[in-house]
Amino acid sequence: xxxxxxxxxxxxxxxxxxxxxxxxxxxxxxxxxxxxxxxxxxxxxxxxxxxxxxxxxxxxxxxxxxxxxxxxxxxxxxxxxxxxxxxxxxxxxxxxxxxxxxxxxxxxxxxxxxxxxxxxxxxxxxxxxxxxxxxxxxxxxxxxxxxxxxxxxxxxxxxxxxxxxxxxxxxxxxxxxxxxxxxxxxx
Amino acid sequence: xxxxxxxxxxxxxxxxxxxxxxxxxxxxxxxxxxxxxxxxxxxxxxxxxxxxxxxxxxxxxxxxxxxxxxxxxxxxxxxxxxxxxxxx
Numbered sequence: 001x002x003x004x005x006x007x008x009x010x011x012x013x014x015x016x017x018x019x020x021x022x023x024x025x026x027x028x029x030x031x032x033x034x035x036x037x038x039x040x041x042x043x044x045x046x047x048x049x050x051x052x053x054x055x056x057x058x059x060x061x062x063x064x065x066x067x068x069x070x071x072x073x074x075x076x077x078x079x080x081x082x083x084x085x086x087x088x089x090x091x092x093x094x095x096x097x098x099x100x101x102x103x104x105x106x107x108x109x110x111x112x113x114x115x116x117x118x119x120x121x122x123x124x125x126x127x128x129x130x131x132x133x134x135x136x137x138x139x140x141x142x143x144x145x146x147x148x149x150x151x152x153x154x155x156x157x158x159x160x161x162x163x164x165x166x167x168x169x170x171x172x173x174x175x176x177x178x179x180x181x182x183x184x185x186x187x
Numbered sequence: 188x189x190x191x192x193x194x195x196x197x198x199x200x201x202x203x204x205x206x207x208x209x210x211x212x213x214x215x216x217x218x219x220x221x222x223x224x225x226x227x228x229x230x231x232x233x234x235x236x237x238x239x240x241x242x243x244x245x246x247x248x249x250x251x252x253x254x255x256x257x258x259x260x261x262x263x264x265x266x267x268x269x270x271x272x273x274x275x
Contacts, residue, residue, distance in 0.1 A: 025218055029211050040205050048194060054208035058217075065218050104194040134191065141191060 014078050022069050032061055035079055039086050046090050046145075048102035056093060060086045080159040087142075087160050103133075103141055105149045113148050117180045132182040140175045147172050 017034075020027040039060055044053040063085050071081055094101055107126070113133075114125045133141065146157045157168040 025215060028214075032209075032211050032214065036209050037202065037205055040208070041199050044200060045194075048192065048197075050200060050204070050208075057208065058210075058214065061214055062217050062221070065214065066221060100190045100192050102192045102194055104197055106196050110195075130193070134193070138191070 011073075011077060015073055018068065018071060018073075018078050021065075022071075025065060028065050028068070031064075031078065031082075035082055036061075038079065039082060042083060042086050042150075043090060045104035046102055047093075047099075048104070052093075056086070056089050060089050063089070074159070076155050076159045080156045083156075084160045084162065101138060103145060103149075105145075109149045113144070113179070116148070117176055117183065128183055129179070132179050135182050136175065136178070140178070143168070143172055143175055 014031075017027070017030045021031060036057070040053055040057045043056045043060070044050065047053050047056070060082070064082055067085075071078065093099070110126045110129055110133075114120075114129045117129075133144070136144065143157065143161070146152045146160060147154075152160070154168045154172070155165045157172075158165040161168065163171070
């Protein structure tokens with residue numbers, strides 16, 4: 001179980017908090033406190049700018065509060081729905097402003113993805129992987145980010161991107177194949 | 188290939204720095220502003236001055252139309268004064 005997975009008790013408690021917030025907007029503060037940091041970090045890792053992240057985070061929570069009545073439990077935590085709102089807001093920002101997107105990752109993430117495509121995990125393999133990652137398009141890199149850098153489940157990725165769990169799985173494996181092909185070619 | 192900047196091993200912001208942006212009261216204020224019915228929002232509080240000006244202009248045009256219509260109605264209702272013939 002990773003940081004994004006919750007047990008049934010947590011999900012039940014969260015559903016109660018969501019239902020309370022649906023009835024009274026002031027009750028939304030529990031969810032706001034609970035998820036402010038993770039949403040901020042999610043946005044900061046994609047923008048690399050503190051003030052911009054604060055603006056987008058505030059917009060995300062406003063949209064979430066305005067639309068919370070539409071939220072229905074579909075087997076994934078409320079946070080996945082919140083991340084979906086954040087994901088859409090970030091994409092909207094980059095579309096409107098034509099700004100450079102940031103991809104934040106750790107060295108160990110590169111090692112993991114190197115092993116995933118059955119490459120040798122050494123400095124050369126990691127360098128080649130970085131070059132291959134840079135050749136991916138924006139949509140592909142977002143999936144790699146969610147799956148390998150943030151360790152999210154396929155179900156959660158599906159909710160965030162707005163596709164089915166199976167579709168998320170297929171897309172991720174297609175991107176891995178793409179990476180394998182890129183790695184086989186000479187840079 | 189898209190324009191992507193890769194940040195490797197860049198630490199996340201410390202909690203204190205993130206928390207200074209947290210403001211639930213402001214969120215509720217924005218929420219109330221967004222959900223308040225239009226007719227209950229004072230005109231001067233309209234976010235976009237252009238919207239405010241358009242509403243002001245529409246009200247002005249409506250006022251002028253009503254004034255003109257009232258005047259026309261008054262003119263139509265008023266009976267014509269009969270000419271008096273003076274007997275000598």
